[in-house]
Amino acid sequence: MSLSLPEVRARTARLLEALDGEIVLLARRQEQMAALSEAIVQRDEGRLEALLAEVAGTLSAQAEADERVRALQAELARRLGCPPETARLGLLAERVGGREGSEMQSRRDRIVELADGLRRQHLRTSVLLTECARVNRRMLETLCPAARGVSTYDSGGREHWRPETGRVSAER
Secondary structure (H helix, E strand, O other), rough: OOOHHHHHHHHHHHHHHHHHHHHHHHHHHHHHHHHHHHHHHHHHHHHHHHHHHHHHHHHHHHHHHHHHHHHHHHHHHHHHOOOOOOOOHHHHHHHHHHHHHHHHHHHHHHHHHHHHHHHHHHHHHHHHHHHHHHHHHHHEEEHHOOOEEEEEEOOOOOEEEEEHHHOOOOOO
């Protein structure tokens, strides 16, 4: 069913624009996560700090974009006679139909693909951090017998480390 009402088309166009923004943000977040992994591997603390600040800004922008998409999606759903709380992009694309419906479905598919990629990259980064912690812990256990505590230093001062705690400060 293809609706040609100017109001529905205008709302659909705004939703498509918002979905494009989501796509850009998700791609950027995936790039940031890959860059975080690279900075961890290279032990580039300056780059790591800059990336963490950048990620915080992107997360804020993502939350705003998500809210905008939800609002536009609910508005379009009401205009199409669907309950806003149950209307998903796939259903809206079917209801809108035609070229706009195809474009909406295409953007939905791209968002799903990017979200899956971001999830995988996040998992890789988490595994990398876990492995770094394990290697650091193993080195300290090897270098220092379990019977003694080891003093490690971080940017905030002195901390005591004991092998059985399973935590190591990675700060210099």
